[in-house]
Amino acid sequence: MQPPSLTTAATVAFVAYFMYSMWGLAKMFWPPECPASEKCMKSCLNEEPDYQVAFVTSVYENLNIQRRDIRLLDHWASFDYSQPFEKELNITLPEATRKNGTMFLHIFFVPVQKSDKNLGQESVDGVLRKASRPNTAYLSYPLILHREPDPEAFQLLGSEKKPDKKPSAEVVQPVSHFKPTLTFNVVTEKFLLPVVGLPQDVAVMISYPRSDPLSIPPLLSVDFSGDRLASQVRVNTSMLTHPFTLKYAPISFGKFRVWRQFELSLITLKGFGFGAKDVDEVKSIFEMNPTLLFVTMFVSVCHLVFDFLAFKNDVEFWRGRRNIVGVSTRALIWRAFSQAVVFVYLWSEESSLLIWIPSGIAAVIELWKLTKAFKIELNLRSFSVKFGVRSSDEEKSSKMDKMGMTYLGYLLAPLVVGYSIYSLLYTPHKSWGSWVMQVLVGFVYGFGFLFMFPQLFLNYQLKSVAHLPWRAFTYKAFNTFIDDLFAFVITMPTLHRVACFRDDVVFLIYLYQRW
Known part of the structure; x- marks a missing residue:
């Protein structure tokens, strides 16, 4: 008999911990019984x-x-x-x-x-x-x-007030x-x-x-x-x-x-x-009312479980990957960049730790995946970097990927310029750095899902989805639906709230391609 897998063990441990916590919580609602033969307070x-x-x-x-x-x-x-x-x-x-x-x-x-x-x-x-x-x-x-006072936001253009340099923590x-x-x-x-x-x-x-x-x-x-x-x-x-x-x-x-x-x-x-x-x-x-509170606690535990399983399977998939045929490397670069931007934004906005800690872990994993996709080998002894050689099939996938990204670039360029100008003219900001971060985050949340389409285009050209980490995708999909619930419950920036529903649409397209 084979021992249980890490996935099974982690799931059982999380469920057991949740049930134990709920039982301990339920026992508090009933006072300890005092027998008639003993002194009672x-x-x-x-x-x-x-x-x-x-x-x-x-x-x-x-x-x-x-x-x-x-x-x-x-x-x-x-x-x-x-x-x-x-x-x-x-x-x-x-x-x-x-x-x-x-x-x-x-x-x-x-x-x-x-x-x-x-x-x-x-x-x-x-x-x-x-x-x-x-x-x-x-x-x-x-x-x-x-507590520390909240910084004031104002119009960067047309305002007599100048943004102050961010003071030190002291x-x-x-x-x-x-x-x-x-x-x-x-x-x-x-x-x-x-x-x-x-x-x-x-x-x-x-x-x-x-x-x-x-x-x-x-x-x-x-x-x-x-x-x-x-x-x-x-x-x-x-x-x-x-x-x-x-x-x-x-x-x-x-x-x-x-x-x-x-x-x-x-x-x-x-x-x-x-x-x-x-x-x-x-x-x-x-x-919340007690019923919604119980549901929220349950899905929070599920969210942690699926986050752990998604990270685990994603790492396993890429660790054993020997080629990147059918994988959009440009989409990987975008995901690494967008995850880093989202992490910095959530951290600067002092969002809930339940939101930005998984985001930080995801950013590290996305950066690590780039080293696998571009076959980068780091030699810490000699402090050298070595790039591997791509096969003919990988070069073919790269050309298709470049074609899809080129079409997408024609669409995104005017959107980026237009959004930057609109944000500068009509939206108050705390500083110029805040404006840059807001533009980057707004672009990531508002149009970032479009960078998932080169992978959809590559799947369509190859008529295959066998090269994708479907197990990790499944766990991420479960978390996407949980995020939809969190969007109404947990405090988070509005842009992050909208992005939770955006991912549902892309996942449904992936499911259609798999079908």
Whole structure:
């Protein structure tokens, strides 16, 4: 019996990992069972007590450090935590915050006592005194994010502003951006948990002091999925106040645990070097409904599997290739160039790592394929380059390839010139380098698929498609259809989004030729 191939082993490993992850995710929605014979911990909200909420702002994360800057933002004396709620406020930005400082929102979820019945608007001192009550839940959340400012785009011609030289990484300083919306949640579902085996993600969120060792204070969380970079506002010294929206929504115990795990995963991504924009794009996935989220996670795993299999089979095909009969070398040159341009563009636009890392791998493979197509041998010892000799059949294919590329050149030349002039006159750019990159990328995405037609022309002349790597093509086709779904889900440049649908048409033509 032969051992399983690498393709089979990789597919089984990916599927097993996905099913294991989904099972671990599903188990979070059901609280651990607590046998009647053991001590059980319960939520203090199981008895449906009355609660009030106070919101305090400070430039410090810890209120014990300095109190003179503390301001009471709002106080909800009568609060029905079983129903969603939303309120528009006007928040004051302290001077330290306006000077590229920080700012935190402190949420106190405090039980109501009889002495509170006749109280009106709460004071800061009153809130801090009530914070010591048993079963009070507390949460601190930053309202300021420091990140590099986005460069401005402008007309390169006819504008008085001149493009600045790109500053070095040491010169660019992160600036304060204010988060104008915040949604907080409280777990209102009734539950019982075993004392032994209490989930760690729940244990670290329990607030103190507690009135009863077996009573868990309300579990508070902030909806991180609504904290998006696009909604944040850059802070300047003249911004004394700004509108602020407070939203509340009750959640279940299972959703609280899942959201907590996702939040910890995002923190882990930052530790691995993922930027703020990468993390922000991951957050967009959690705005979907659960069904679409599950489908997206599944197809993401499939996308990685097919990417790996396509790269593997493409490399195997070209590694064993001894001639290039029936292969359009000019199309290979174009694919290597276009993949390099797309990679640089996606990287400069700070697109999702799920998009530009496979693009970078594809660019390296395309460059390597050129060495096989032109029979280039590199001698690292003598630092010399040797070119092989083509056979008569390869020369015949090259002539057909040149004929097809010549016809294509007559079509593309006016398109390139026209698009360059139009982009310069009517499209704002950040710099001249940005204009060059935008023209190259626009040409690659808009007309790059036309460079696939010389291969179609060569197939037509030879009346054969046996010289093509069909196994790698099949995996790439699956990924093309997955990219169609990602075009509606994952954040990516518009040109890259359009290119996903463009490839479908060319693949159907290849299928027709094979038929």
